[in-house]
Amino acid sequence: MVTAMTAERAWDVLSRVPDPEIPVISVTELGIVRGVRAQDEAIEVVVTPTYSGCPATEAIARSIEQALLEAGASSVRIEQRLSPAWTTDWIAPAAKHKLNAYGIAPPHSTIEPTEVAERPIVFGPRGIACPRCASLDTERLSQFGATACKALYRCRACREPFEYFKPL
Amino acid sequence: MTGTVKTNTAYLDYLLRIADSSLILGQRLSEWCGHGPVLEEDIALANTALDLIGQARLTLSHVGRLEGEGRDEDALAFLRAEHAYRNVALVELPNEDFARTVLRNFLFTSLQLPLWQALGSSTDEELAAIAQKSLKETRYHRSHAADWTVRLGDGTDESHARMQRALDYLWPYTSEFFSPTPEDEAASAARLGVAWPTLQDAWEAQVLPALATATLKVPQRTPFLSRGKQGVHTEHMGHLLTEMQYLQRTYPGGTW
Numbered sequence: 001m002v003t004a005m006t007a008e009r010a011w012d013v014l015s016r017v018p019d020p021e022i023p024v025i026s027v028t029e030l031g032i033v034r035g036v037r038a039q040d041e042a043i044e045v046v047v048t049p050t051y052s053g054c055p056a057t058e059a060i061a062r063s064i065e066q067a068l069l070e071a072g073a074s075s076v077r078i079e080q081r082l083s084p085a086w087t088t089d090w091i092a093p094a095a096k097h098k099l100n101a102y103g104i105a106p107p108h109s110t111i112e113p114t115e116v117a118e119r120p121i122v123f124g125p126r127g128i129a130c131p132r133c134a135s136l137d138t139e140r141l142s143q144f145g146a147t148a149c150k151a152l153y154r155c156r157a158c159r160e161p162f163e164y165f166k167p168l
Numbered sequence: 169m170t171g172t173v174k175t176n177t178a179y180l181d182y183l184l185r186i187a188d189s190s191l192i193l194g195q196r197l198s199e200w201c202g203h204g205p206v207l208e209e210d211i212a213l214a215n216t217a218l219d220l221i222g223q224a225r226l227t228l229s230h231v232g233r234l235e236g237e238g239r240d241e242d243a244l245a246f247l248r249a250e251h252a253y254r255n256v257a258l259v260e261l262p263n264e265d266f267a268r269t270v271l272r273n274f275l276f277t278s279l280q281l282p283l284w285q286a287l288g289s290s291t292d293e294e295l296a297a298i299a300q301k302s303l304k305e306t307r308y309h310r311s312h313a314a315d316w317t318v319r320l321g322d323g324t325d326e327s328h329a330r331m332q333r334a335l336d337y338l339w340p341y342t343s344e345f346f347s348p349t350p351e352d353e354a355a356s357a358a359r360l361g362v363a364w365p366t367l368q369d370a371w372e373a374q375v376l377p378a379l380a381t382a383t384l385k386v387p388q389r390t391p392f393l394s395r396g397k398q399g400v401h402t403e404h405m406g407h408l409l410t411e412m413q414y415l416q417r418t419y420p421g422g423t424w
Contacts, residue, residue, distance in 0.1 A: 052222030
């Protein structure tokens with residue numbers, strides 16, 4: 001007996017679809033699912049990309065589709081919506097703790113990009129806490145890490161490298 | 169009716185300039201993949217290239233829909249002839265070295281910043297959405313390029329000399345950013361886009377102080393004016409397209 005596919009149930013299914021790059025958080029915690037509509041058993045999901053060049057966007061669409069079909073949706077349509085543009089402020093507070101536990105320093109508030117826009121030269125924000133030892137004595141090694149959304153840092157206290165989820 | 173069609177063509181050209189400039193710079197930066205001076209910079213340039221190609225994909229798809237002739241982002245990216253590309257010539261110039269690459273990124277992203285800011289309030293809702301999205305990414309691209317511009321310009325004798333050589337080479341091509349065109353006038357009159365000549369003050373306010381901090385000497389403006397926006401490209405463009413279009417030209421419709 002398959003339970004009827006409602007929008008509420010679809011949200012629940014999506015809350016268990018992991019981000020392919022950061023599997024400790026789900027696509028709903030990441031804040032990229034902007035809406036779900038259900039008509040009978042057909043589901044329509046509105047998603048927004050994090051970065052326009054994010055290579056995970058298509059993989060995410062496929063895993064959303066697969067998860068909903070497996071949960072009993074008769075069809076799944078995915079609509080990409082750009083506006084309003086995704087911001088790291090949409091990452092759920094609980095997910096920020098998960099990121100930290102996973103070794104990725106969570107994003108600070110979005111004050112930084114404004115500074116970036118107003119100042120011609122910025123040698124990296126300071127005061128990013130090391131996710132391992134919590135020291136604030138850290139330095140930026142590179143503005144881009146393994147993915148566009150992260151920067152590469154090093155902790156000067158415990159000497160471990162770590163990634164910082166950049167505010168966007 | 170002719171008037172309407174004409175306006176549309178001008179606006180499509182205006183959009184293509186934005187899309188193609190991102191696309192061609194993305195293609196140039198992707199040449200660094202596997203060749204960066206250090207791993208971190210290899211990754212940074214590849215990430216920037218991905219964002220630029222992402223911006224191009226969104227904008228080209230939009231052009232395809234407005235045009236209504238059934239061309240999608242791939243048809244527009246891979247199956248046009250050289251003279252149909254509307255990118256500014258600066259972005260098609262060869263990378264040469266890391267100095268020229270980061271300085272070009274700095275000069276171009278300093279244009280993209282005020283451009284995306286202005287386009288964020290375009291009456292074309294799709295373009296406004298693309299601009300608001302891209303603006304956030306471009307801030308990081310420009311900050312990366314600005315950091316390196318200062319570090320290398322105000323660095324060793326060798327890095328300074330390379331940056332100055334890069335600036336002397338690239339600077340004349342920046343005049344094209346601000347040369348008036350009928351497409352700029354049409355887009356601005358319809359409040360679809362901003363006229364690029366009006367961005368010059370904002371661009372200089374970003375660029376000149378950073379170049380001064382980088383201890384680089386800004387060359388004199390000359391009458392030289394490249395015309396990539398009109399589809400007149402440098403000798404380098406054909407070579408770039410030959411590589412970029414190779415697969416679709418050789419195996420039409422090929423997918424993987």
